[in-house]
Amino acid sequence: MKRSNLLSIRRLSAVLFVITLAAATLLGACSNGTGNAPGNAPGNTQGDPGNDKPGNMTKDPDTGNGNQEEPTPISIMTTFYGAEPPGPDNVIVKEIEKRTGTKLNITWVSPNSYNEKVNVTLASGDMPDLSLISDNFASNVRTMAAQGAFWELESYIKEYPNLSAYPKEAWDNTRYQDGKIYAIPRVRGLDAGMVSVRKDWLDKLKLPVPKTTDDLYNVMKAFTNDDPDGNGNKDTVGLVGSIGSDGLNLGSFTHIVNIFQNASDGWKIDENGKLINMVTDKSTKDALAWLSKAYREGLIHADFATLKNTQAREAIMTGKAGIAFEAVSAAWVLTEGIRTTNPSGDMLPLDSLTGPSGTPYIGKGSGYSGVFVIPKTVPEEKMKKILSFLDYGASAEGYELGAYGFKDVHFTKDGDFYVQTEQAKKDIVSTSAIGQIFTRYDQYAYAKAPNVPADYYNRSKGIIDEIGKVSVSNPSNGLYSDTWAKYRNDFLKKTTDLQVKIMLGTEPLEKWDAFVAELLSDANWNKSLEELNDAYNKKMGK
Amino acid sequence: MIKDSIPEKIFGRVNVLLLILLSLVMVFPLYYVFSISLTDPREYLKGGIILYPRGLTWDNYEYLFSTPLFIRSIGISAFLAIVGTTLGLIVTSSLAYTLSRKRLLGRKIILLLILITILFHPGIIPNYLLIRELGLMNSLWSLILPALSSGWNVFLMKSFFDSIPASLEEAAVIDGCNDMHVWWRIILPLSLPALATFGLFFAVAYWNVFFNAVLYINDFKKWPLQLVLRQMLIDSNTSAGGGNILEEGQMVNPQSIKMAAVIIATIPIMMVYPFLQKHFAKGVMVGSVKE
Amino acid sequence: MKKVLAAVNPGNENPSQTRMRRRMKIIFRDRYLYLLALPGLFFFLLFKYIPMWGLVIAFQNYSPYVGILNSDWVGLEHFARFFSNSDFYILLRNTLAISFMNLLFFFPAPIILSIMMNEVRQVVLKRLIQTVIYFPHFLSWVIIAGISFIMLGQSEGVINSILSLFGMEKIPFLTSSSLFWPMLTLQNIWKDAGWGTVIFLAAISGIDPTLYEAAKMDGASKLKQIWHVTLPGIGNVILVLLILKLGDVMDVGFEQVFLMGSAAVSNVADVFDTYVYRNGVLNGEFSYTASVGLFKSIVGLIMVMGANKLAKMFGQDGLY
Known part of the structure; x- marks a missing residue:
């Protein structure tokens, strides 16, 4: 409904805008012909900057030229931490696109006000193909699921070994009232500890x-x-x-x-x-x-x-x-x-x-934090493609690529540890960026922390094992x-x-x-x- | 000029003294924030109240200036402030002036309608849909246009124009000027203190744009300063397990970096005021022009 | 053109026709004035009135996915839930108390401050003070709350440390219900009184200096000059601001109350804004949020219209 109404609004505004501009030029001069200089100013200021920065919108990736294999365009909305997210030309993004046969258009949203952004995006009706939602039990998200806005995924998941490998609790905890699963959990460790x-x-x-x-x-x-x-x-x-x-x-x-x-x-x-x-x-x-x-x-x-x-x-x-x-x-x-x-x-x-x-x-934790949803407007074939994209991200290889980058370029490995190089910082390879799309279950996730030394890490692993027995x-x-x-x-x-x-x-x-x-x-x-x-x-x- | 009497002199002294005391109370946070911003994060962790920069360092500022995104965002915010303020002043002052003319038919109803926009807020979804339908998504105009005016500014600016006597414009009309000329050539030059004030209001509002940018600007390369700053305040060091800061217990950057961010976000816009002050001092007098 | 400003002559036609014609004439006379207003009016129409459809979701169970046309209508259900909420009275009391304390103490602060600053003769000093006192405005509430905790905390707060140094008992500034409202008001004054002077100083600079000369000739003291010249000179601006402020009585600044309030002072710190955040915003309940908002707006409208009427009765211009 809104669409047709607002389209005419756009036309109306265009007309009124022209009138306004015309009015501005009427500022011209007094009839006795004194001032002419200042009169043009308002018209100019309005017209000028328009050709500037705001004009360059991001290119629509859906029209990106296909290679021989015709990559699937996927639009994604997720969050990121750190100063800057990876752009479309980022070396890791490119590599992921190559390996998964996709063309990604990622909207990186600041975690500040992420929920508001999600709400308006859900409301706008043109949701990305894949969106991170922080609370899948919020009233508006639940209502939308009930109204059939998202793909129901349970029957498809078993085709994807890495996604199926997420702990059962994590999947079950995303289940709605009707017993259905409408979302892919952003999987996390189950045992986080307490004190x-x-x-x-x-x-x-x-x-x-x-x-x-x-x-x-x-x-x-x-x-x-x-x-x-x-x-x-x-x-x-x-x-x-x-x-x-x-x-x-x-x-x-x-x-x-x-x-x-x-x-x-x-x-x-x-x-x-x-x-x-x-x-x-x-x-x-x-x-x-x-x-x-x-x-x-x-x-x-x-x-x-x-x-x-x-x-x-x-x-x-x-x-x-x-x-x-x-x-x-x-x-x-x-x-x-x-x-x-x-x-x-x-x-x-x-x-x-x-x-x-x-x-x-x-x-014991719920095993996930936030979920990814795929709107029903995405065709089934593409939905499957998106699942296999996420499945790749949940594989050992895919997760390593997304979160840590290339071996010896972005990281070196020291036992269990990934030691990140300076290049990793430069290329924004991090769990805070692509790691917000690609997630992989790690029982000991909570033992990991930046700069954690091996002895501390190993002790934490042992404690998490103990926690698992009682939680x-x-x-x-x-x-x-x-x-x-x-x-x-x-x-x-x-x-x-x-x-x-x-x-x-x-x-x-x-x-x-x-x-x-x-x-x-x-x-x-x-x-x-x-x-x-x-x-x-x-x-x-x- | 008549000389000040003794009690008036005392009044003046006491007054100045009070104001200086007050200024000290007000300047304390600035000093405090600035001190922390120059403090080594490790020193900060030793605890206690920071009354002077400890382990003096500029690292916090260097960190903030380390990304191209940050520097670009300053440019974007400056662009928003300059263009937005200019357009905002034109749109708002023209309307406010019109509405200050009592002879205008329909004036009362227009004012009432504008008043309603101050009191009733339709929420973010309708605004978002409007911006999208106007094709402004991801354009900096989506941050400029919706803030070009506000009922609050219109009413206040109108109250400034109210005091301009009708005789002034009558004189101009006799010279063959129409109402638009009167506004542009007579009213605006006469209202410099008011324009400077509202210019400041607009500039501050545009400089501080945050929420609309979250909603309307998807391309992070077009983010204004406040958005980039707040983003940088969240720690970039995250782990696989804890690297999900939508959850509770988020790890944030050290306090000292936050304070450096506050200083960077504040000082440029604060500097605008001293430049505007000369307009207040001049304060073109309506009365004196009349003659 | 020159003649248009003159009074329009009524003709001999029947009254309504005459009125029509007179109006058309006036509008034609003022056509440039209307043209001047056009960009502004267009702005308000486009950016303020078109989104107003969003208000009707207060009467629906709005789901963005199906849109406003297909969402269920529930009439006044949300309002009923809001009013029947057992805490309604407490919310109302807290909101009004905080608002009126702000009106009483915070509102006059910048006026007094700008009059004081206007009396400073040393130009450099005056500008310096002006720049300094408006600084706190630029600090976000998060930072101000942080500074307040450092100053007022019980275990290590600066003020309490000093108190205990002198062997006095510590004061629980942050967890004491009786100190909560005054603390909010003081914070507001501290943060925004300086910023508020900007507009009054601009208004004062518009006052005709000959008026002061005349008052001095009559032997008026400083205070009398302030009373009889300065205040009336900025009275218009004060009145407009005051009336607009009255429209905000139901808004008490969510961020500040939310950050400073804690469970310890909840009986005085729970206001409409925090209530709706908790019950509407956090849950993604757009309609409930909208209905509380609408209620606040209507109260604001009544307050403003009442105040405006009152102002007119006292011979002032008012808002409209």
Whole structure:
């Protein structure tokens, strides 16, 4: 509808624009013929720059001249990190095009405001052949899938060995309500880790590596009171963390609550096979009691309620705090930061922590971050071509080419490690660029981090193996309920607000009981749980 | 001239003193930001408050200037600021002047319609579709044209023109000028302080274009400064596992590089004001021209 | 041409015809004026009015994929959900409180500041002050929030460090509900009061200097000159700005509140903008977002029209 309307708008605007220009020339001179110089100015300024920069639009790749094999044009929208993305003439892009028989037209979008860009692109109706979407469960994306905007992929995937090699969890977690898969996961490691502790401080204070929440509490106490940095001042604190930036979860402290609940993200299947949310369980209150006691005793950074994630990290890197709830990859980043001033610094990731329930707990990730979708407007043949393009990117060879470039030109290999050369920087060969299109599952992905030394890396690998033995995933992944979608954020916000206040001591712990009672009697809360249970049963094929 | 009396002198002194104190409070962040921008990122990690550049280094600036994309983007932003400001002043001042003439039939209804555009915002999707249908996608005009005027600017500029007496234009009309000549040859030269002010507003707005560029400019070679800067603030060192910064817990560049970016993004546009100030000082007086 | 400006004579025809003809004559008389307005009017039509169709999605379950014509109409459902939300009253209270504190304390700040600056005689000093005090405007809220945390934090904040140095108790500036609104207002003043002077200084420079001479002749003191000459001289600009500001009462600057607010102060920091971000924007619910926006706009329109009427009653020009 819009198209025809707006086309006439374009014509109308052209007419009006001409009138406007004509009017501008009428500025001419007074009737007695004085000024003539300034009169032309406005007309000029409007006309002049038009021939300049804005005129050169990027060439439409769809019209690119075909070689003998006629490469398939594929338009892609994805994000990138770093100063500059690779252009169409980039040596790696060229090589990928050659090897996959494609002609790529990549729109590189800044991760700043990526979601807004996706939203308007989805709305505009001319989606690229392949788009990265950060949240495939956002209401608008889900609606579009239901309206048939994207290719349903499950039946095709098995033809592609490398894509099929993605962990089953990753594929399953992208599934919608109807049990269908509409997207290719941008695959990630499943076990990311959860918490790390200053190992050198533990050694100095002769403390064992904490296994339980009680151990952790004692370590926090010792880190706060026993001068672990040995500078003679009581200037350290046990635990630093930040609240989720959208205010919808406890951020770092969510993990503590989850350990007490022994439930990933607070969701659990109870003994009757029912999906339950543990926020109303007594374990949540116990966790809050633990946290508020720790804060009262000064074991948690005083400003945690207002800290941003980067500030919390700075507190670790500057040696002000010794425990951080962060992924294994971040543990190295923090260690590297600490080592700029203290070469013996070491953040040790823990494989799990045991709460009062007695079962060791660590959460498992969804196995992906963002998905790629192919719009239904793409013909089936081309869709298959795109899948094989992605399949190539998920192969050992393709991934190496995309993320690391040519051997001995862009990287040298040292065991497991890719050592990037200066040329790699020049040619923008990086996981931050093509690596945002080509992804390959790596169980130990989170052990990798820039500049990580071999010993640290190998230790992290071992820890990830251990994590894999205990980690549990969130059973509510991918479940949808109308009511929950509508009220979810309100519930989460209220929960988080009260939890933070209880931690700070500005509200008494008793308030939590009242809150839970209120929640349990809230019609929307109960309806959400009902609907989510239905969804769960449906998904499980019950 | 009449000499200032004693109390007036005291008034003047106290006034100046207060303003200097206030300026110090205001200049502190500039100093603070500048200090960090010259601080070695490793020194920054030692913690504490930075009251002077520690481990003085220009590396942070060098990093920012290291890519051709960045230097090009400065040119693009300058282009946007110059062209946008010029066109914006013409479009807005012509309309504002017209609407300041009380004899204009339909004036009230037009003003009301413009007022509505200040209050009601249709959201980004309709705007995006309009830009696309106009064929402006990926063109720098998509950043210039939609910001050529705003209700806010029209109303404020009109309030400046309101004070220009009708007698002035009547005189010009008798000289055989039509309304367009009056605007161009008499009103605009008389309104230099206002034009300088709104010129500054336009220049700042165009210099700071960010969001529209995200939406409308696909070709990264045409990105304006703010977009490139914010892009550079996200760390380029990423790993396979953590290299996905749409997720929480993103690793960003050191604070010192961020602050260098703030300085680069701010100083050029800040420099515009001192050049405009002479127009304020002159402040062509409507009253004195009348004679 | 010269004669056109003269009053148009009414003829003997019947009244409505006469009026028509008179109007046509006036329009013809002012044709160049209309021509001058054309580019601007065209701009507003094209870039401001054509996208206005987007407002109707407030009454739909809009899905961009099927477009506005094929999306379901839901009437006032989104509005009902918004108004029946149990926090509506708190959101309204917080929004209005922050807005009115800004109106009361932040709005006059640049006026006072520019009058003070106008009284500075040393030209170099004056320009220097002008340039310096408008700097904070260019810092983004992210940076300002960062600086605020460094100054006001509890464990290592500059002010609290000084307080504890003197053996005084630390003040939880950032997590105290009672300090949140004043802190926002102060931040606004600090960030934008200097920038706000730009427009008032321009207005002041348009004041006829002979008026000051005359006032001095009459023996008026400095304060009296300010009261009787400067303020009336810029009154027009102040009034326009004030009325426009009133249209924004429902907008409190999302970025600032979002960055400075935390769970600790949520009871005073949750406003319409943060609410709609949480419940509409984050979820990709375009229609709900649009309906809250429309509500804010309508309130703004009522405020502006009311204020304009009031201004007219007091014999001022107002906006229109």
